[in-house]
Amino acid sequence: MNSLIQYTLRIADSSLILGQRMSQWCSNGPTLEEDIAMSNIALDLFGQANGFYEYAAQLDGSRSADELAFKRNEREFFNHQLSEQENGNFGTTTVRNFLHDAFNFLFYTELASSKDETLAALSAKSLKEVKYHLRHSSNWLIRLGDGTQESNMKVQESLNFLWQYTGELFEMDEIDNEMLDEGAGVDNNKLRKGWDEIINSTIEKAKLTRPVDGYMANGSKKGIHTEHLGFLLAEMQFLPRAYPDAKW
Amino acid sequence: MKEEHFQKQIDTEQKIEPKDWMPEQYRKHLIRQISQHAHSEVIGMQPEGNWITRAPSLRAKMILLAKVQDEAGHGLYLYSACETLGISREKLVQQLHDEKAKYSSIFNYPTLTWADMGAIGWLVDGAAIINQVSLQRTSYGPYSRAMIKICKEESFHQRQGYEIMAEMAKGTPEQKTMAQDALNRFWWPSIMMFGPQDSESPRTGNAMKWKIKRQTNDELRQSFIDKTVGQAEIIGLKIPDPDLKWNEERKHYDFGEMDWEEFWNVVNGNGPCNKQRLAHHKKAHDEGEWVRNAAQEYAKKQESATN
């Protein structure tokens, strides 16, 4: 498959899968106000996914955006493993999103100056939304970290658990390198410093401890995932798969 | 004296505002009605929320999520209006959990297929809109303002549902069957959303005199049926009422007898999903408690640091 398509799909997949996770919060939020906030984030992410899928579909020429989202299998999805992690409690979701938002903020900032005009435009639009997401998740991380003893313990636990999925964010494979060489992609390694700064300063404000780097999961660029993704896709893709001839 | 002045305000179409004197019964009636309305919006998120993660296209997913999100928003507008009557949202939610406050029975029916998203948008929102449009002129200012805002936002909800139904009705035979089945299941509960017949509705009297309600249950129900029959015909679905027919003399549709035994059963807690809906709401509320506590604790620390 063409590198540009693959690169675009990876971005779209992460947005879709994280969006799907956020949409699971609907009617389950800790307050009604926060319920609305999480739906808004999900809507932003679905919008981003849609934009990148449309582009991939256009490049691909044989599949529509919906087919890309609803008709590919587990091994054909390339989202970060971090994005597919279960919602857990509200603190788990906050930590997962915070780690992801910080990365996305830096990633889209870079990709907004891609030589590929469509990627640049989609990134510039996404960046506005992700800035708000980062602000939202950081504020909550600080509230929960510096709230009660119980909340501090809960988010620290989530942070310790989810840390293993952050290594993968910065990996570069042959597709990333090819895109970088063409001036169309991002050097993920270079994002590390900025990410560390955001993470460290927020963690400090939240009175949390940064976990020590240990085992880091990886493989999503090759379609290797945690067991959660299969269930997520089975639920999400059920209708188009059960009624392949139907239009909705 | 006060009571006369109050009634004069009502009769001359002046809105009652939170600080105005009002009869205790008026306040109580409003709290009951507005909170029931707010709870309905919030519990109503569940049957549709049930399909958000399974919506069949990216577009359908976004539309449905935006719609359910609006319902949360409308719940908030209404809680907000209710709070102006001197009762906290926490207390209102407690009343819901203690089963002292009710919500619309329609949400105690399960959503079994994707076509139910169509039926709910088209019929349930359609019925709700008829009621809400009428309530824009309700006599209590904050309630009226909330209704105006809600009506403005709701306008896409019914279209979203009707579009799903129309699409499915002209789709594969399986889809058409699903659409008709959804209409069959949701028709009667939808027209019962307007409440008991006027002859059976004990509270209508004062509510009309105080202009909390502007039209009676039967008037609103008739208006909904008159509007909906044609919409069903256009998309080729059949309303499951053999007695439904145009009455040239009344210039309205006549319709069959509603199953009031089922209605009261569901109202009184014995519908297919009553327990499930309430348990879901309680669970989310309980699981959020540590989050709300943490946020309050953090705010307290921040305030004492700046003082």
Added chain:
Amino acid sequence: MAKNATVWEVFIQSKNGLAHKHAGNVHAADKIMALENARELYTRRNEGSCIWVVKSSEIVSSETEDSEAFFDPSNDKMYRHPTFYTMPEGSKHI
């Protein structure tokens, strides 16, 4: 047992040049949350260019009982309105 959340009144300016208008309220533990919650609830359809939030408990309101004393006296000061004055026939732009 958590105490009641703080209630904040929300005022939205729909675009530059217009006054902020009362939109309703939100619950929030702190002011940042109040602002974010107001943004989520009251500007989902592009309704805002600026938001104010203020704790409801900080609002000072006149009382209905005082409304005669407060507002009726201005009723008979018609000279504050331009229509009170007699202008010479034919005069323009005044």
